[in-house]
Amino acid sequence: MADKRTSIIVCRCEEITDEEVRKAVKEGATSVDAVKRVTRAGMGLCQSKICYLNIAKIIHEETGIPVSKLIPMKHRIPVRPVKIGDLDN
């Protein structure tokens, strides 16, 4: 199954594929935050709202770590897209 899914996008905002995330996990990125740092998955407009579970599932498949131990990536202000100009006050 995994082999057929390799070129499927898992992070839509940054267009990161299943294959790229799996490779990062195999090389030692075994948390959602670590995958983000290596691949940029989760760093786009939605800030991992959509792809978080996709990434957690792949880490689980590759390492056996249960999804219940894979917390979302670190959240920072602004958690929603805000125009830089709007913040200038």
Added chain:
Amino acid sequence: MSDFVIIGAGPAGISAANESARYGVKVTLIDENNLPGGQLFTQTHKFFGSREHRAGVRGFQIGYDLIEEINKLNVDVLLDTIVYGISADMEVKYVTEGSSAKSITAGNILISTGALEKPVVFKGWTKPGVMGAGAAQTMMNVHRVLPGRKVLMVGSGNVGLIVAYQLKQAGADVVGIIEAMPSIGGYKVHASKIRRIGIPILTSCTIKEAKGSPQVSSAVIVGVDKNLREISGTEDEIKCDLVCIAAGLKPFDELCWLLNLEFKYINELGGFVPVHNDDLETSMKNIYIAGDAAGVEEASTAMEEGRLVGVAVAQKLEYLSDRQAEKLKGKINDRLKYLRLGSFGKKRAEGKKKLTSISK
């Protein structure tokens, strides 16, 4: 400065606003949409439960009633407004459409930001024509746009069943509902209704691919075994222009993660949920949580949880005596208990118990 800032004006948030403002609390209610009420306005179906829970009344009507109530009270409602951060010293940072960023310091905060749809990854899932069932419901029932003519529904929980039915009512041809598990996920009464109008529900079946360029024009479905592994040779291609994904919801808690609140993973409630006490106060003092953000349930429980927080905040600010407040909370808790009966409710009740028991 505001006594009580509520983020998210869905069933939980708006109920908390009404309940606390009724006793004199100065409330600021913030929502990113142009109308308070949240998902109530997508719900054209009648509610279940008792008369107290507005059984037999359609969701959007409950929404209008809540808005009518809020208009009579002293609540500051900020619409078209997104909250992009909360600082540890209770400063809520927000931007209203068309104006620059502002902030408000809150005595108490309720995070009632609802839930997000869980994605399902398969070949073609990013094509136009694949969308969440909740998104399809919003397009059709709020914006009056039919999102597709020939629909395949993926997932047979209550959301999948209800949205499939509403798509059919709105004039779409629903070609079928597929479910990866060996049995139907939602209430039998909804599933029976679906079967009566001739929509097939296929269990132990999943989607393998959405085909078409660029728009979806067909879907490949495949049978799965008990371990959800695809059974090769059982593929079937079905013509459709919309694939709706109803794979469940998860609490939408980005502001809670930002505040580093304590979380617990509870599968029955949709995943990670902020730990809270019986008043729905989280691991951080004066920060409350209610509705789907406090564990995915449904609109009736969300409204009761909102009321509970409203009473708790009015009590804390001494608009209510302890005796008055405990009496009101007792009534609300009785109604919540009633809503968490039955085989579906029981699971959620157990999940909630796990959540509150560890916070003591």
